[in-house]
Amino acid sequence: MDVVVVGGGLAGASAIGTLRAEGFDGRLTLIGDESVPPYERPPLSKEYLRGEATEPQWVRPAEWYQENDVELRLGLRADRVVADERAVLLADGSSVPFDRLLVATGVRNRRFEVPGIDLEGVFDIRFLPDADRVRQTALGASRAVIVGAGFIGCEVAASFRQMGLEVTVVEFFETPLFRVIGADLGVAVEALHRDRGVGFVFGDAVERFEGAGRFEAVVTKGGRRIEGDLAVVGVGTKADPPLGLGDRNGGIPVNPMLETRTEGVFAAGDIADHAHPVFGQIRVEHYDNAIKMGETAARNMLGAEIVFDDPHWFWSDQYDSQIQMAGYATEWDDMVVRGSIEDRTFSAFLLKDGVLRSTFSMDRKFDVRRSMPLITAQARPARALLADPEFDLRQLHPAKGAS
């Protein structure tokens, strides 16, 4: 059997590791459009950006691929999957046959269509060379403007402050992470950054980037002019062209077991538009999800029939605070807080009709992870237990094997 993985990011790398660990000994090919083997992206806005890590965090040591007989085909873009011929067409015109295929091509940063976006000194970050360019520029800079107070914007803001830059963040909504956690919790993230000297402009948006030849200032729709030596834009993503397997979300629709409508063709990671058994149709762009989907897709390619029901965990390190979140809630009618939002040591449990949908925490190490089985089980935990910092949520976990 020939297994082909398209996409050299974390999901693809995770899948090939699991395939070999599970004893698959057939031909295994990884096709990636970046020129380097799989690496982890989270450090690109943190340790790697700040220069504390000089090497990328490689997913596997370079020799692993040879030792495990994985054919790495790097710097190659896949164009299209030809289902009838069981082959992937590459941009260079060649074609790669497969018996099982995993598509894990990820997403790109959304292009921010405003005047001046192409000025030198205006950046976004997704790939290794992006982080290299931003770090190089930041090292000689004193002021930075960040567009968007989502996770990337917040992490880059924190890194720049740690590098000694003045930082101003422009955000359309009223708090950081507003669309993820709402204003009640967003204020805690805002306070974290303000304590470290970050300036925020909320409720405003970029009209244009200005500069004579290179970036000098952001001009907002509200009429502000914010000067800086560089700007970093983090305004969301769009799915990569989905190789002819696409759908309404730009992603690739997969069933609960991560298989596309084409038999033997699976998708994992950011691009997978997954029929999640708890959350419904959903596409998420988290590190842990990429790893776990890769692991599950690998097992299912080998004939397992595992329903992927993980409740989506992620973390974000900002300064010395660790934010964690799990689950999925676009709306909630109740929020129970354990600990103190003001002290920024808390967990917030978001409930809808009494069902725990999502947990968010700052510097409470265990609550999010311990709440995950409850989210998957769509449990209705008592408010008083959620609110009690001493109560161990594991006591509410469904009995093993009785899900």
Place this chain on the structure above:
Amino acid sequence: MSEWVKVASAGDVAEGEINAYLAGNRTVAVANVDGDLQAFDDTCTHQGCSLSEGELDGTIVECPCHGGRYDVMTGEVVGGPPPEPVDVFDVVEEDGELRIRTRDDD
């Protein structure tokens, strides 16, 4: 061959818990899995976080930083980002002492 090192009193690790001890020049985690002790290197091979700060679920320990999962019986990676397994060590409770024997001399 390394020596047995006393790191604590017997009974120091409660069931379902993990403690970390310095044994020689290594930090060793000791997990109590249903009454049986298992010792393994405390340092996650992914980015160096302390596994004893993580969660023990049956025989699986989960790293608190980025979710790497190891089987504490063997040290093998069973999921998540760690590129390598962790070393496992001998551990006993004898004469009221918790003792660990690291296997290498580094």
